[in-house]
Amino acid sequence: MEAERGVPGLSRVAGLLADPTRARFCLALLDGRAWTAGELARQAGVAASTTTEHLNALVAGGLLEQVRQGRHRYVRLASPEVAELVERLAALAPGPEPVPRSLRARTRQHRLAHARTCYDHLAGRLGVAVTEAMIGRGILADSQGLHLTPTGSAWVESVGLTVARGTRRPAVRPCLDWTERRFHLAGTLGAAFCSHALTAGWITRTATPRAVEVTPPGLEAFGELLGITAGDLRGAGAETVPGTPV
């Protein structure tokens, strides 16, 4: 028959993400940064040799890009398209995520839930708050899919965001990652806002991978530009784990 065009390609790409260890690598790389092979090996708990084989496969399959620097091998996701694919696959899976047991793990999870990056844009409660503030202020509208309003275009210009142009990648895209169960802003605008927030010092990276922290000037900027208060970022209560005086 004839629908079999594309079968090898589909199954090959899916096969790359089908292995838990490779999936873990890709999820880790969703922070948008380049990791060394050794870091990934430790993070996944497998031998260095195993890591090499997996990375070879992912690079050959076009999901990862690599840069060799001295005795290190850096890898990162090959493109925003790949990042989006990984997100979508993970989001499709129904997942009652288990609550981690150790205290270290819980505080880490707490930070990530608060504010983090998702490849090249903001996620966590900060990402959700920013997105909803944009909708509330008429910068975005979500009838028939999320989109930028004329008001929004003016706002983007007034803030001084430099949004990538001439690309097929949509300026505005709702992203539902696998931890939050609410949408936040991705696309070139999401990337531009995140990048601007980092360079302007509104947020800074912390020791925890993917986690970010809102700085005092950042809080002020978010309030002025989007009407976001510290309370909006604290979340809807129920977030402090019961029985743990953190």
Place this chain on the structure above:
Amino acid sequence: MEAERGVPGLSRVAGLLADPTRARFCLALLDGRAWTAGELARQAGVAASTTTEHLNALVAGGLLEQVRQGRHRYVRLASPEVAELVERLAALAPGPEPVPRSLRARTRQHRLAHARTCYDHLAGRLGVAVTEAMIGRGILADSQGLHLTPTGSAWVESVGLTVARGTRRPAVRPCLDWTERRFHLAGTLGAAFCSHALTAGWITRTATPRAVEVTPPGLEAFGELLGITAGDLRGAGAETVPGTPV
């Protein structure tokens, strides 16, 4: 570590599409219709028992929905999101597609290249022609991702398309499937146009799965609404297979 939230889900879903037989099923189901287990088994060239096992896995994994009717088991893709995922995965794979050898296969491929459906919207040269005509007439614009213009909104209304509202699914989305190497229109607008074209009798389904044919009134309508001529649908030459007097 902590990026492992979502790892089981990601690898499980990817694993479902990693098997060539299951991938073939999903690609076949991209026509948006429900197939019986037996049809899929014949199409993929595997035993009925094998098919049962695969379908169980795909249904349990949430990729497929099933309806039991008498002694038949009908399955279809669970949602447009799943269809989009399958498309994206297949499109990501670099694929020099082989030219089929038999005459039957070639004529079938020819029909599919001409005009077909892709889940719930138009693809093939017809899909590309419609999309490019929409861009040419200012109905769509593709700066910063494809989107509907004000002119386009008026056009949609004048044609009488009923576009689904209140959904997160974008009205306009570029779709790059694994046969064409050019974009065509998906999203709720793409679905609405395809559905309208079918009910209005502009196009009809043929014996070949997924293939559609433009009717004489359809050709007239496309010309009037979008300025599409019969020549636009014939393709850019080079489509008749060399050495075969079809």
Place this chain on the structure above:
DNA sequence: TCGACACTTCGGCCGGCGCCGAAGCGCCGG
């Protein structure tokens, strides 16, 4: 120049999974 370190290659082990055929079950048509 000489270790230490990051990564790679290779061989071998082992578990999982896709496949089939045979037998069974339930629905439909005659």
Place this chain on the structure above:
DNA sequence: CCGGCGCTTCGGCGCCGGCCGAAGTGTCGA
């Protein structure tokens, strides 16, 4: 009521692929 047909269950086979450890290669720092 009976035969045919579509689907399902089960047991068993064979292969593919992920994993490791040991040995090898190249790079950096002292």
